[in-house]
Amino acid sequence: MRRLKQVWTVSAYNFRGWHKNPRIIITFALAFILCFLLSDKAVQFAQEYGTTMQSVEAFVWTFGDSNSILLASLLLVLLFADMPFLGAGVPYYLSRIRRSTWLWGQILYICLATFLYMLFVLVSTSLVCMRQSFIGNMWSETAAVLGYSGAGKAVALPALVKTLEMSTPYECMATIFLLMLLYTLLMVSIMLVVNIKKGQFWGVVSVFLFSLYGFLLNPQTFNVFMQLDSGQMYIANLWAAWLSPLQHATYHMHNFGYDLLPRLWMTYGIFGVLILLSFISALRAIRQYNFNFSGTE
Amino acid sequence: MNIAISVQHVYKDFKGEQVLKDVHHDFEEGKIHGIVGNNGSGKTVLMKCICGFLHPTSGKIFVGYKQVGKDMDFPEDLGLIIETPGFLPTVSGMKNLQILASLQHKIDDDAIRGTIRRVGLDPAMKKPVGKYSLGMRQRLGIAQAIMENPSLLILDEPLNGLDKSGVWDMRELIKELRAQGKTIILASHNQLDIDELCDTVCEMDAGLLTVVRA
Numbered sequence: 001m002r003r004l005k006q007v008w009t010v011s012a013y014n015f016r017g018w019h020k021n022p023r024i025i026i027t028f029a030l031a032f033i034l035c036f037l038l039s040d041k042a043v044q045f046a047q048e049y050g051t052t053m054q055s056v057e058a059f060v061w062t063f064g065d066s067n068s069i070l071l072a073s074l075l076l077v078l079l080f081a082d083m084p085f086l087g088a089g090v091p092y093y094l095s096r097i098r099r100s101t102w103l104w105g106q107i108l109y110i111c112l113a114t115f116l117y118m119l120f121v122l123v124s125t126s127l128v129c130m131r132q133s134f135i136g137n138m139w140s141e142t143a144a145v146l147g148y149s150g151a152g153k154a155v156a157l158p159a160l161v162k163t164l165e166m167s168t169p170y171e172c173m174a175t176i177f178l179l180m181l182l183y184t185l186l187m188v189s190i191m192l193v194v195n196i197k198k199g200q201f202w203g204v205v206s207v208f209l210f211s212l213y214g215f216l217l218n219p220q221t222f223n224v225f226m227q228l229d230s231g232q233m234y235i236a237n238l239w240a241a242w243l244s245p246l247q248h249a250t251y252h253m254h255n256f257g258y259d260l261l262p263r264l265w266m267t268y269g270i271f272g273v274l275i276l277l278s279f280i281s282a283l284r285a286i287r288q289y290n291f292n293f294s295g296t297e
Numbered sequence: 298m299n300i301a302i303s304v305q306h307v308y309k310d311f312k313g314e315q316v317l318k319d320v321h322h323d324f325e326e327g328k329i330h331g332i333v334g335n336n337g338s339g340k341t342v343l344m345k346c347i348c349g350f351l352h353p354t355s356g357k358i359f360v361g362y363k364q365v366g367k368d369m370d371f372p373e374d375l376g377l378i379i380e381t382p383g384f385l386p387t388v389s390g391m392k393n394l395q396i397l398a399s400l401q402h403k404i405d406d407d408a409i410r411g412t413i414r415r416v417g418l419d420p421a422m423k424k425p426v427g428k429y430s431l432g433m434r435q436r437l438g439i440a441q442a443i444m445e446n447p448s449l450l451i452l453d454e455p456l457n458g459l460d461k462s463g464v465w466d467m468r469e470l471i472k473e474l475r476a477q478g479k480t481i482i483l484a485s486h487n488q489l490d491i492d493e494l495c496d497t498v499c500e501m502d503a504g505l506l507t508v509v510r511a
Contacts, residue, residue: 002402005399006400009396009400016388017385019387087383088382088383091350091377091379091383092377092383092441093397094350094371095371095377096401097400099370291345291350293379293383
């Protein structure tokens with residue numbers, strides 16, 4: 001119980017650093033601008049057709065797309081670039097606890113901060129379409145037009161019929177939120193491990209490599225370089241869906257009962273195991289870590 | 298002679314540069330041990346190694362009978378100041394110390410108030426630490442180091458930023474702590490502090506530790 005309280009105190013210490021912190025303010029301001037820009041396509045579409053939207057639909061259509069997930073997750077680098085957060089006050093905390101307790105505090109902070117950031121993204125996209133939205137748990141006319149008429153494909157919004165028919169808006173929103181959260185947590189946990197083992201520069205590099213891997217491992221990319229026919233494209237789709245963390249985070253790249261794509265629970269499991277492995281790796285690495293505090297010399 | 302800290306053939310490299318070179322010394326219990334040396338001579342690195350924040354490239358450090366980094370992460374029963382004290386700038390000094398004290402639950406609020414008064418600050422002061430002068434922050438740093446009554450104190454430039462009366466007060470406090478049987482390692486640039494306070498003096502020069510006064 002005492003260790004749990006210590007973990008919470010260490011985590012809370014990091015959150016206290018948010019007060020009037022320009023880096024935190026810039027991260028959230030940029031996230032809002034990003035949400036506004038990314039969801040604009042869906043909002044514009046609804047305005048053009050004079051249709052209403054469900055309040056979380058802007059989030060669903062925007063972050064059902066892998067590139068939007070990639071951009072939103074990359075902004076978190078700003079928030080966590082200085083991991084593992086070695087301010088001048090840290091020696092006082094460390095001398096009263098254990099290395100592992102301190103790292104658990106950082107892990108808790110990372111999880112909570114990522115959750116808050118994702119929540120902010122969700123609320124921001126909902127606010128953007130607030131004027132023409134309703135809160136009932138049913139798909140709107142906008143969704144129907146986007147999904148059934150094929151207009152979604154024309155404006156590059158991933159409003160698929162399977163999305164509409166397999167779930168309700170809130171259920172779909174919760175699934176996308178969880179996928180994004182897990183993807184981002186995996187990215188940040190890798191950054192934490194690399195920061196501890198190799199330093200902050202390589203931590204940031206690891207995030208860009210991780211994102212680049214997800215971005216390039218995409219069936220469309222294969223198609224551009226190899227001119228695939230529909231059969232080969234199907235196989236490329238399967239490979240990308242299984243091997244790319246970014247495709248795992250994309251809602252419609254899952255098996256809803258009629259193909260060989262990963263099922264949602266499999267993705268949750270894969271992300272969960274990888275995140276856990278990263279945290280275990282960080283806990284092992286912290287034993288030999290040399291603490292160099294900023295602002296003490 | 299009881300040994301509080303035993304530093305055994307410690308080397309420390311940073312990216313190929315040797316910062317500590319075969320540092321070998323025993324620090325006796327209940328005394329004030331001064332470490333002098335120029336900037337960059339390796340004083341702070343040695344102190345960080347003793348505190349367990351840095352792992353020696355080779356060699357061992359024992360505090361009591363336990364090896365730092367092997368038998369324990371950081372020395373138990375340790376109070377420290379590593380140069381500029383870092384506190385949460387948006388809350389009061391009392392609140393800062395309450396947060397730190399909550400990690401171990403060894404002392405209550407009355408003990409914290411007593412320690413803050415002992416270093417010449419007012420525990421009822423609501424001013425956030427961000428608005429403290431350097432001297433006030435230094436006093437608060439000393440308060441956090443001693444508040445849990447540790448048997449070992451590692452003080453790196455503890456009198457930095459203090460005015461004349463502050464320096465006098467803190468010297469008296471450090472002498473008082475020695476009288477209570479605490480082991481203190483003190484790094485300072487000020488020769489007067491070293492001469493007046495320390496029972497033994499070592500000098501660090503380019504990573505080498507030599508005994509000046511035993």
